[in-house]
Amino acid sequence: MLLLNATYEPLTALPLRRAIVLLVCGKAEVVHDDPAGALLHSARLEVTVPSVIRLENYVRVPYRAKVPLTxxxxxxxxxxxxxxxxxxxxxxxxxxxxxxxxxxxxxxxxxxxxxxxxxxxxxxxxxxGWTLPRKPTAPKGPHWRLLAGVRHTDPLWLPYLEPAA
Missing domain, CATH: 1.10.30.50 (DNA Binding (I), subunit A)
Structure with missing residues (x-):
């Protein structure tokens, strides 16, 4: 599950349990539901498993210039x-x-x-006698820090991971 900051910047990928806790406590809102997502049931509540959630309040993230190599x-x-x-x-x-x-x-x-x-x-x-078709480069941008550490990227996340134009 993708977590966005209040400004719609991607922050991290969350486990389902943590995302549901943020939603139930009112600290986050659903931005994009997964159409094929499951439903979670409790005694008094039914929650659709979202694909992307957004924090209600802005969280300042320390800037890191380099994207970690993974x-x-x-x-x-x-x-x-x-x-x-x-x-x-x-x-x-x-x-x-x-x-x-x-x-x-x-x-x-x-x-x-x-x-x-x-x-x-x-x-x-x-x-x-081999050549590279293109020179490997270091990626830039906040979305790369997220992608460098994620094993699976949900296709529903892609509109939120594009760098701001």
């Missing part, structure tokens, strides 16, 4: 596709291998299928 973030950035062959990505590969002093950073990590990762091994791209 496997989920690299996969999302590369659209879950191998940068070398375009197949479904299963692993993360360091363009300049760690064994050759390559950094563990956004600009050196790419999504890769197991076959290409195994073929590349600890070689440089120039040794194999």
């Amino acid at each position: 496997r989920a973030g690299v996969m999302y950035r590369d659209h879950y596709r191998c940068v070398y062959c375009g197949a479904r990505a299963e692993t993360i590969d360091h363009v300049i291998p760690r064994s050759r002093s390559g950094p563990h950073s956004w600009t050196n990590c790419v999504a890769s299928c197991a076959r290409c990762n195994h073929r590349k091994s600890d070689k440089l791209l120039s040794e194999l």
Whole structure:
């Protein structure tokens, strides 16, 4: 479940239990119901499981300039596709291998299928005659901090995760 700040900025993904507590206590409101969502029943209350909720009061979030590097973030950035062959990505590969002093950073990590990762091994791209279709970059924006730590992104969240234009 996606939690938005009072200004509709994405904050985090919440477990269902925490989201329901925020709703029942009046600290949050439902922004988007999941049409296929379940119903939760109690002795006196019936609540539809929402997909997106928004806090009633603004919460100040400390600014972090860098988006943390995570496997989920690299996969999302590369659209879950191998940068070398375009197949479904299963692993993360360091363009300049760690064994050759390559950094563990956004600009050196790419999504890769197991076959290409195994073929590349600890070689440089120039040794194999391979090239990258695009240079890996570090993502920017508050929505990336959220996406970097989430394993599953509900398609209903996408309108709320787009950067403000």
